[in-house]
Structures are given as structure tokens and as C-alpha cells.
Amino acid sequence: MKKIFFTPGPSQLYFTVEEHLKSALKDNVASISHRSKAYEAIHQRAVENIKELLQLPEGYHVLFTGSANEIWERIVQNLIVSESFHFVNGSFSNRFHDIAENYKINALAKKAEDGKVVAPEEALIPQSCELIAMTQNETSTGAAQPLEDIYAIRKAFPDKLLSLDVVSSAPYIPMDYSQVDTAYFSVQKCFGLPAGLGVWIVNVACVEKALEKLNNDQIIGSYHSLPSMLEKSEKNQTSETPNVLGIDLLGKVTGDMLTKGIDQIRRETEYKSAVLYQAIEECSQLAPFVKEEKYRSKTTLVAETKVDSSEVIGALAQKGIVLGSGYGKYKKEHIRIANFPTHSKESAELIADELVRNFK
Amino acid sequence: MKKIFFTPGPSQLYFTVEEHLKSALKDNVASISHRSKAYEAIHQRAVENIKELLQLPEGYHVLFTGSANEIWERIVQNLIVSESFHFVNGSFSNRFHDIAENYKINALAKKAEDGKVVAPEEALIPQSCELIAMTQNETSTGAAQPLEDIYAIRKAFPDKLLSLDVVSSAPYIPMDYSQVDTAYFSVQKCFGLPAGLGVWIVNVACVEKALEKLNNDQIIGSYHSLPSMLEKSEKNQTSETPNVLGIDLLGKVTGDMLTKGIDQIRRETEYKSAVLYQAIEECSQLAPFVKEEKYRSKTTLVAETKVDSSEVIGALAQKGIVLGSGYGKYKKEHIRIANFPTHSKESAELIADELVRNFK
Numbered sequence: 001m002k003k004i005f006f007t008p009g010p011s012q013l014y015f016t017v018e019e020h021l022k023s024a025l026k027d028n029v030a031s032i033s034h035r036s037k038a039y040e041a042i043h044q045r046a047v048e049n050i051k052e053l054l055q056l057p058e059g060y061h062v063l064f065t066g067s068a069n070e071i072w073e074r075i076v077q078n079l080i081v082s083e084s085f086h087f088v089n090g091s092f093s094n095r096f097h098d099i100a101e102n103y104k105i106n107a108l109a110k111k112a113e114d115g116k117v118v119a120p121e122e123a124l125i126p127q128s129c130e131l132i133a134m135t136q137n138e139t140s141t142g143a144a145q146p147l148e149d150i151y152a153i154r155k156a157f158p159d160k161l162l163s164l165d166v167v168s169s170a171p172y173i174p175m176d177y178s179q180v181d182t183a184y185f186s187v188q189k190c191f192g193l194p195a196g197l198g199v200w201i202v203n204v205a206c207v208e209k210a211l212e213k214l215n216n217d218q219i220i221g222s223y224h225s226l227p228s229m230l231e232k233s234e235k236n237q238t239s240e241t242p243n244v245l246g247i248d249l250l251g252k253v254t255g256d257m258l259t260k261g262i263d264q265i266r267r268e269t270e271y272k273s274a275v276l277y278q279a280i281e282e283c284s285q286l287a288p289f290v291k292e293e294k295y296r297s298k299t300t301l302v303a304e305t306k307v308d309s310s311e312v313i314g315a316l317a318q319k320g321i322v323l324g325s326g327y328g329k330y331k332k333e334h335i336r337i338a339n340f341p342t343h344s345k346e347s348a349e350l351i352a353d354e355l356v357r358n359f360k
Numbered sequence: 361m362k363k364i365f366f367t368p369g370p371s372q373l374y375f376t377v378e379e380h381l382k383s384a385l386k387d388n389v390a391s392i393s394h395r396s397k398a399y400e401a402i403h404q405r406a407v408e409n410i411k412e413l414l415q416l417p418e419g420y421h422v423l424f425t426g427s428a429n430e431i432w433e434r435i436v437q438n439l440i441v442s443e444s445f446h447f448v449n450g451s452f453s454n455r456f457h458d459i460a461e462n463y464k465i466n467a468l469a470k471k472a473e474d475g476k477v478v479a480p481e482e483a484l485i486p487q488s489c490e491l492i493a494m495t496q497n498e499t500s501t502g503a504a505q506p507l508e509d510i511y512a513i514r515k516a517f518p519d520k521l522l523s524l525d526v527v528s529s530a531p532y533i534p535m536d537y538s539q540v541d542t543a544y545f546s547v548q549k550c551f552g553l554p555a556g557l558g559v560w561i562v563n564v565a566c567v568e569k570a571l572e573k574l575n576n577d578q579i580i581g582s583y584h585s586l587p588s589m590l591e592k593s594e595k596n597q598t599s600e601t602p603n604v605l606g607i608d609l610l611g612k613v614t615g616d617m618l619t620k621g622i623d624q625i626r627r628e629t630e631y632k633s634a635v636l637y638q639a640i641e642e643c644s645q646l647a648p649f650v651k652e653e654k655y656r657s658k659t660t661l662v663a664e665t666k667v668d669s670s671e672v673i674g675a676l677a678q679k680g681i682v683l684g685s686g687y688g689k690y691k692k693e694h695i696r697i698a699n700f701p702t703h704s705k706e707s708a709e710l711i712a713d714e715l716v717r718n719f720k
Binding site for chain 2: 003005007009010011012013017018021025028030031032033034035065066067068069070072073076095098099102103104186188193194195196197219221222223224225239240241242243244245246322324
């Protein structure tokens with residue numbers, strides 16, 4: 001039976017990826033020099049498509065790393081000297097906090113209970129902190145920070161750098177990126193691409209901070225310091241030999257998404273999310289883990305299970321549907337359902353029907 | 361016309377890659393969780409095949425990064441506190457030296473003239489230095505450090521960490537890895553794989569050094585600190601969501617290489633190298649850039665051209681052969697020819713014939 005992955009880590013590939021891979025092989029994309037015009041065109045297409053899809057403001061740069069983990073580290077190295085503040089809504093926002101501590105940053109944090117988010121008024125952000133880290137969509141718990149919260153923090157702290165994790169919500173989330181200084185995602189979530197590539201968005205305030213650190217003789221990394229990355233990026237190149245095939249596929253898939261239209265992608269995401277949450281609410285054996293509706297993620301849906309989560313996962317597996325288990329300590333108590341652009345309305349309806357049929 | 365890439369950056373894909381990609385798509389390799397048993401099996405196969413192919417001693421670990429550039433940085437972060445010594449035989453060994461300087465390491469260096477290597481007796485390595493960095497095969501100039509030189513340095517400095525760049529010579533070079541503490545390569549050279557993956561080999565002395573730094577409250581990175589990488593690696597996992605597809609292809613291609621046999625790969629590499637150097641010597645318009653035969657790379661052959669290198673590259677392009685131009689300032693004055701395991705004897709003979717026919 002053909003499987004469809006609704007896991008929120010690596011997930012189902014975007015439905016056009018296989019064809020794009022074939023054409024990439026035909027065009028020798030994996031063999032061309034990363035210093036060639038052919039590569040520069042591939043790089044430029046990916047950057048321009050992302051800018052258009054996310055409607056990035058003028059002056060925002062798009063850079064490529066190996067993973068979102070790497071971006072956390074590069075933010076710490078380039079954008080913080082001594083103090084940061086982290087909204088911790090779950091395991092992934094907590095990991096960013098840990099990475100800052102690994103670099104001897106005084107990393108302050110306000111932690112939400114699992115399944116909730118830190119409200120802006122709960123966060124006591126001191127004047128001494130240089131960067132505020134928020135996670136729009138916490139993949140571990142399915143708790144999403146409303147965009148108004150992010151805009152409220154921006155308004156309250158206009159002079160601090162604001163960093164936003166949109167790892168598992170871009171491009172669905174209709175974020176106004178002018179309200180943050182840096183944002184990032186990895187391609188194996190909503191973009192439906194093979195893992196091994198992170199996308200890092202930075203504005204001029206980030207560049208200035210990195211240069212200030214550099215001019216003060218502080219370490220900001222090496223081949224992937226922000227100034228090094230930007231210097232190459234201006235030529236549509238990278239410092240190292242990058243994941244050329246991944247960047248090629250990213251440019252092609254974002255092109256497909258632009259053709260489909262971001263509004264259509266958003267409407268479909270909301271429809272599928274509504275269908276799935278309704279089914280979860282109908283099931284006596286299941287309940288949304290995030291109790292307050294306004295904090296519920298529409299791209300990574302998490303449900304508590306009264307039975308062992310493997311029972312729910314097993315029931316759907318019989319229909320070729322691969323659901324995710326709970327994250328970390330919730331492995332057996334939660335299921336996680338990705339609702340990404342590649343997932344069809346029909347397959348979301350199938351999951352909803354099967355959940356209700358088996359676990360009502 | 362079908363092209364064959366003899367470029368020494370990204371190069372021709374190993375001839376089995378296309379089939380392996382197809383089976384990876386069929387098996388949902390890009391969609392499975394990087395915390396699943398299925399991923400662990402993929403990871404383990406790649407690690408074990410590399411250990412066997414390179415005949416790594418007991419106790420050596422194989423780790424995955426995004427690039428060889430990243431490995432330079434991780435070596436600096438984890439294995440050096442204050443001083444390193446670099447054998448600089450060209451642009452890539454020099455870049456490692458620069459990365460150490462970016463991290464405020466007192467990075468000493470002995471630089472060879474282009475096309476030559478630093479002989480062991482020329483290197484004045486002080487007792488204070490913690491790590492000695494050597495480059496077995498310098499991709500920019502085609503100068504290769506003889507293995508005896510590496511063994512001589514090991515013998516002279518048994519207490520220092522010795523790091524070896526085999527980016528463009530592994531698995532061809534019959535290196536005794538017990539003579540170094542760390543070595544590394546990227547997969548887009550001899551392994552014929554899409555770029556976006558670096559392979560880092562470390563022994564227990566490296567692990568001890570990283571732990572010593574950590575225990576002395578020094579920064580050794582975060583998700584890719586050596587202890588973090590090892591902890592995950594012991595479970596056949598990685599800290600971040602890795603380039604799963606790349607690791608899958610690496611395991612499959614190294615499996616193919618084991619089936620073929622490393623001795624056969626080495627014999628063929630030497631045959632093709634001899635054919636190509638002989639042709640270069642026969643051409644009045646060409647000459648090996650590395651004058652002393654014992655320093656000539658057998659995997660990345662560099663020739664000076666009396667005509668503009670684009671003429672030579674253009675002549676071969678008519679036969680579907682893509683040669684590399686010179687590196688950096690030698691762009692117009694050199695050609696570079698990769699001689700990797702995927703390149704057939706017949707295609708090497710074709711290049712030799714065409715060079716002689718056009719440039720004798």
C-alpha cells in the first residue's frame with residue numbers, strides 16, 4: 001500500500017518533488033560547479049521565490065544553512081553578545097534557549113505549561129536583553145503563538161532584535177515579516193522537501209549587530225558568519241559547497257506554490273485543520289492537547305489519546321496514513337498530525353473519517 | 361549530447377546514484393522520521409560501510425555535518441584551545457587556517473609555493489601547539505602530501521592532535537588512519553554524491569580534548585559539539601534532522617564501492633591518472649602544474665595551459681567532457697581534471713586522446 005506521511009518532522013514530499021528530481025538529474029544539477037552561472041540562477045530563483053511567497057519586505061535577505069539547528073547557533077553567534085530572552089512554549093523553543101546557554105549567553109526564559117504559550121504580558125523582558133526569541137508554531141506541543149502577540153512584543157520593544165521560529169508554519173502563517181528582524185524555517189516541514197537545508201531570513205539590523213560584534217573583536221563564527229554569508233549571497237552563491245540539489249528543489253517547489261497561490265494554500269490549510277480538529281473533538285478517545293482554540297496550531301495538530309497513541313497510529317496505518325507519535329515524554333499519550341500544503345483535502349477527510357469511525 | 365563531469369568540485373554522480381535515488385523515493389526515505397528505526401538502519405549502514413572502506417581502526421567514530429567547511433569549524437571549536445599549526449599547500453588548507461583565526465586561535469602556518477607541498481622538515485612546529493593540520497590532497501593546486509610525510513609528522517609529534525584533509529582523495533588514498541586523530545571529506549568529490557554532506561572521522565583523543573575544553577568551561581559549540589554529536593551517533597542518530605537522503609545515498613554508494621573492491625578502485629584510479637598525466641606531458645600546450653612527480657595528485661590533476669584554459673575546456677566540451685578551470689587566480693591558466701571512482705577508464709582515455717589531438 002502506498003503510504004502518505006502526516007508526520008510533522010520530515011513529512012510527505014510535496015507532490016511535484018519526484019518530477020523535479022528527475023529534471024534535476026537530467027540537467028546535471030548535482031554536478032555543476034557552485035561557482036557557475038547555472039548555480040547562481042538556481043540560487044537566485046529560490047531566494048526570489050521565498051521573498052515573494054512570504055512577501056518579505058525590502059532589505060530582508062534569504063540565506064541557506066544545513067538545518068534550523070544551525071540557524072539557532074548562527075543567531076546566537078552573530079546577534080547576541082551577552083543576554084537573550086526566550087518565549088519557551090515547548091521542546092524546540094527550549095532547545096534554542098539551551099543553545100544560547102551553550103554559548104555562555106545569559107539566556108533568560110519564560111516557560112509556558114505544555115500546550116500553552118507564554119502571553120506577552122507574562123514575559124518580564126529586561127532592558128539589558130539584546131534579542132527576544134519567539135516560536136510561532138511549537139512543533140512539539142502544537143501550541144501556536146498568535147501573530148498579535150508577536151506584534152505586541154515588537155511594539156513594546158522596538159529597539160531589541162526579535163527572532164521568530166516559523167519552522168513548521170511558513171509559508172502558511174500570514175506573518176508580516178517587517179515585524180521581526182530574523183525568522184527561519186527548515187524545508188522538510190511545510191515545504192515538503194528532503195531534510196538537510198535551513199532557510200534564514202535577516203534584516204539590516206541583524207547585519208549591523210553582527211558587524212558591531214566583529215568590530216569589537218568578538219567571535220561570530222567563520223564561513224557561516226552573517227557577514228560571510230551575505231557577501232556570497234550577494235553573488236547568489238554560498239561560502240561552502242551547498243546542498244545544490246536541495247536549493248534547486250526549494251526553488252522549484254516554491255515556484256509551484258506561487259503558481260497555486262498562497263491564498264489558496266492558506267484556505268486549504270484552514271479547511272483541513274477545521275476538518276481534523278472537528279473529528280478529534282468528536283472522538284471520545286481523543287481531545288486537542290491545546291485547550292484554548294486561539295493557541296491551536298493549524299499546521300501541526302496535536303491530540304491527547306486516552307488509549308496508547310500506537311493504537312491510533314496503527315488504525316490509520318491500515319489506510320496507508322502515517323501519523324506522528326507524541327513528542328518526547330508524550331510519545332504514547334499524543335498523536336501529531338501534520339497539515340502541510342502537500343496534504344490533500346481528501347486525505348485529511350479520510351483521516352477525520354477514520355478517527356471518528358475508530359475512536360468515537 | 362550527454363555530459364560527463366570531470367570537474368573537481370561537485371563532479372559526475374557515481375553511476376549508481378540515479379537508481380538509488382529512485383529506490384529511496386519508493387521507500388519514502390525522505391519522509392521517514394529521523395528518530396525511527398528505519399533511519400537508524402540507514403545511518404548505521406553508511407557509518408559501517410565508511411569504516412570498512414577506509415579500514416578505520418577500532419574506536420574511530422564517523423559523524424555527519426553539512427559540509428567540510430563545517431568540519432573545519434567544529435575541529436577549531438572542539439579540538440583547539442589556543443594554538444594550531446597548518447601545513448598550507450593551497451587555497452583550501454589556507455581556508456582552514458583562516459577559520460582558526462576567525463576563532464581567535466593563534467594559527468601558525470608554513471605555506472608552500474603553489475604547486476608544491478610543505479616538507480615535514482620545513483615545518484617549525486612549536487611545542488605549544490595543540491593540533492597540526494595537514495591536507496593530503498589540495499584540490500586547488502593538485503599538490504598531494506605523500507603519506508610518508510604525514511606518518512613522519514605523527515612520529516615526531518605523537519602527543520599532538522593530527523588532523524588530515526582527505527576531501528578529494530578518500531577513499532582512493534591508502535591511508536593508515538591510525539596515524540591521525542581526525543580526518544574528513546565531503547561526499548561530492550570521490551564519492552560521486554550530491555553536495556550537502558560532510559563526513560568527520562574522530563578518535564578518542566579528539567573526544568577527550570573536547571571534554572577537557574567543556575570541563576574547563578570553554579565554548580565548544582552546541583548541537584554539533586563533538587560530545588553532542590557522539591551521544592546521538594551512538595544511537596545511529598544525529599542532533600538535528602539531517603540530510604537523510606544524502607546519508608542514504610552515501611550508504612548505498614559505499615556499499616557499491618565495497619562490492620567493487622577498494623583495490624580495484626585504486627588500480628583504476630592509478631591507471632587513469634597515468635593515462636592523463638602522460639597525455640598532458642605529450643602536449644606542448646600543457647604541462648603538469650606540480651613539477652615533482654611524487655607530489656602530483658592522482659585524484660585531482662592540474663595542468664598549466666599555454667593557451668587560455670577556456671580553449672582546452674571548449675575543445676573537450678565538444679566531446680561532452682566537462683573539465684574544471686583553474687582555481688582562483690589560475691582560472692585562465694590551468695585546467696583541473698577530476699579522476700574519481702565514477703570516471704571510467706574509457707572516458708579518461710577519451711580525454712587523453714582529445715588533449716593530444718588538439719594540444720600536442
